[in-house]
Amino acid sequence: MFQSSGAEGGPKGPAAGENGEGAGAASALLAWYDRHARILPWRVGPAARRGGERPDPYRIWLSEVMLQQTGVKAVAPYFADFTARWPNFESLAAAPEEEVMAAWAGLGYYRRARNLIACARKVVAEHGGRLPNNSKSLAALPGIGPYTSAAIAAIAFDEPVAAVDGNVERVVSRLFALATPMPAGKKEVGAALAPLVPRRRPGEFTEALMDLGATICTPKRPACALCPLNGLCRARARGDPEAYPLKAPKRARAGRHAAAFVALRGEEILLARRPPEGLLGGMTEVPNSEWRAAPAKKMPKPPLAAPWRRLEAKVTHIFTHIELEVTVYAATVPAGTAAPQGFWWQDLAGLRAAGLPSVMLKIVEAALPGASRGARLAAPAAARGSLS
DNA sequence: AAACCGTGGCG
DNA sequence: TCGCCAAGGTT
Incomplete structure (x- = not known):
């Protein structure tokens, strides 16, 4: 997928290759995250991370799968239930399938639950009960695609990869005023983001982008005045941040x-x-x-x-x-x-x-x-x- | 590539 | 009220 930065292979877009700007954006974002990180059940906050605490890959994986196309608010009670009943890959892999499906009921996109079980069993059977520690191997597991593999690798294993979800798509397309409608424009977003991902704290950088998208750079009425990147944002300079990301019209139901x-x-x-x-x-x-x-x-x-x-x-x-x-x-x-x-x-x-x-x-x-x-x-x- | 796949919260 | 849509993956 989107490999980490490197001087070459950067985006063709605006801020590409203009040295310093990427590092500036990353440090501004991380500084903002240090002060405004959301407290979430699966997250190790910046203070605890400084204290040496590491995220639990199992919990990061579980939360990322639950969060696929699903809001934090809907996920939280399910996450609490699942982690209480099945605290690790071994216990989840050993659980009866129908029991897991029943526990997932109400959360939607039920194929995720089947893939969750298949993934846990594969992790136990083929990886000794531990998640692979890189995005490429992660992406080979059921239910883990381009976004989720990158997010887990960055957050749990410090791999400097760009994880592009809906939030990041919005933040980055505004930052560079990317004009290609989604979902085709997603590739450009990844290319524009990759050079910005820092070698240090790539996981918190990823979490910071999510938080920024969820709380400041929102779909409607973004709070640009509070944004740590507002001085760098092309869409804001144009005066139409809300217009991004462009999207293809949807089909009728x-x-x-x-x-x-x-x-x-x-x-x-x-x-x-x-x-x-x-x-x-x-x-x-x-x-x-x-x-x-x-x-x-x-x-x-x-x-x-x-x-x-x-x-x-x-x-x-x-x-x-x-x-x-x-x-x-x-x-x-x-x-x-x-x-x-x-x-x-x-x-x-x-x-x-x-x-x-x-x-x-x-x-x-x-x-x-x-x-x-x-x-x-x-x-x-x-x-x-x-x-x- | 485009279609398929849930749900509930929110403006 | 109701359309929009959220930390996407699979085929």
């Missing part, structure tokens, strides 16, 4: 319609597991029909025969590229009713521990009597770990 069947047998609900690949791959689901472009005219085939009643309110859920509208059918079945092949009855009391994705939780919630709903489903994600 497809609409889909489906039916879901909430079957209750006493205090139990009928569930199934989704196929390992594709949307919500490998996750637990409420039995549901095919998802079609047009709403079904009559009730699709249910998982079992029962006096199904259609709920008045539909459940809508927005995925990244699909807007789903679900017609929910509910039924109560006799105590002896067997679960069809591939389905099982799940005790409602243990429903949260069963690890339903958010859309499925919404469907269950819509069908359950209001009184029992709150008690069963309303616990925050932070409480998940204590339930199993």
Whole structure:
């Protein structure tokens, strides 16, 4: 990927090769970071680093994977839960896959959880339970791509590589007023950033860029007056920092319609597991029909025969590229009713521990009597770990 | 290369 | 309210 600086191989862009400017930007940013670093559960802050403390590669890896396309706020409770239950690669590698998937439920992009397990097992089986200490080897592991490999290598192993995520993309494209729309412009960002990465403190430099992007150089209304790089920033000089990074227009979301069947047998609900690949791959689901472009005219085939009643309110859920509208059918079945092949009855009391994705939780919630709903489903994600 | 893959917070 | 989008990776 993007190798560290070197005099040659620098960017063709503006500040490239103008000696001193890179070092100036890095030292200004690090000085700012020393004062304003965010305190995060997986991070070793600048003061502790000066005291000789080192980041735990396992925790850095876990946090970076969780943070892929996911906000700090959403990640924090999951990170606490995971590290409490599985504090290292060995324990995570030994965990039952379904248990890990259930613990991930609600965080989204579920392939990450599968890759997380695969990666932990590979680290144990092939690397003696320790993460490889360089970006190239890291990038060969499941779920670790160009960004994550660089971030882990820089933060946990002091490799002076440029890690380009959404924050860095924004900061750097503004700094140099890079005009190529994303995602194509990402390459230019990496090339422009590489010469700025310092040999000393490359990990904190990376963390500093993230913090700057998250707190100062924000997508909207950046606080340029507070920015340690404002004197170097081309976009600010142009007067239009908010215009960067340029982005290609997105495609419209497809609409889909489906039916879901909430079957209750006493205090139990009928569930199934989704196929390992594709949307919500490998996750637990409420039995549901095919998802079609047009709403079904009559009730699709249910998982079992029962006096199904259609709920008045539909459940809508927005995925990244699909807007789903679900017609929910509910039924109560006799105590002896067997679960069809591939389905099982799940005790409602243990429903949260069963690890339903958010859309499925919404469907269950819509069908359950209001009184029992709150008690069963309303616990925050932070409480998940204590339930199993 | 472009499409696919979740969710919740926020302005 | 609702569109935007966050520490991307995989195919």
